[in-house]
Amino acid sequence: MFTGIVTDMGEIRTLRQAGDLTARIGTAYDTSGIDIGASIACDGVCLTVVDLGPDWFDVQISAETVSKTNLGGWSEGRRINLERALRVGDELGGHIVSGHVDGVAELVAMVDEGDSTRLTFRAPRPLARFIAPKGSVTLNGTSLTVNEVADCDFGINVIPHTKEVTTWGAARVGDAVNLEIDTLARYVARLAEMS
Incomplete structure (x- = not known):
């Protein structure tokens, strides 16, 4: 984990x-x-x-x-x-991530907002239903918070610190990124299907 x-x-x-x-x-x-x-x-x-x-x-x-x-x-x-990998007793600063990528999303837009950059991604349709505003998502191994969702597109903000210590500072429109949906979202969706 x-x-x-x-x-x-x-x-x-x-x-x-x-x-x-x-x-x-x-x-x-x-x-x-x-x-x-x-x-x-x-x-x-x-x-x-x-x-x-x-x-x-x-x-x-x-x-x-x-x-x-x-x-x-x-x-x-x-x-x-x-x-x-996470060790027992480590700080859980992001969210629980398995490292089992669900699919590949495409970076479709980038807009600077102050010192931060708003990135918009397009998720594969079967995965889009698991992505919710203010939920977590993992993109290229980085725990990020979803700002908004519109159909298969969703946006996140990357602050200057994140751009400096990860590869997000070199992101370009058209990039294919590894997408892992939040485990909790997956289980909630499955429970909703069963009820």
């Missing part, structure tokens, strides 16, 4: 296709404290560490994961949001 509070911006150093896709990710994390088999959210996707070096870790990415996320569009040199 994760919180959606990004703790490092990693860089994709190499990508290698040999059976599954393997990515080497450069990081500021102290890798001596990471075990082989540990889970790290990489742009919101829970991936397993399969090898380590002094300032990098490798993850394997299955074809299923590539097909359901934006990881197929990764390239060497790309910056990605990273978060280590």
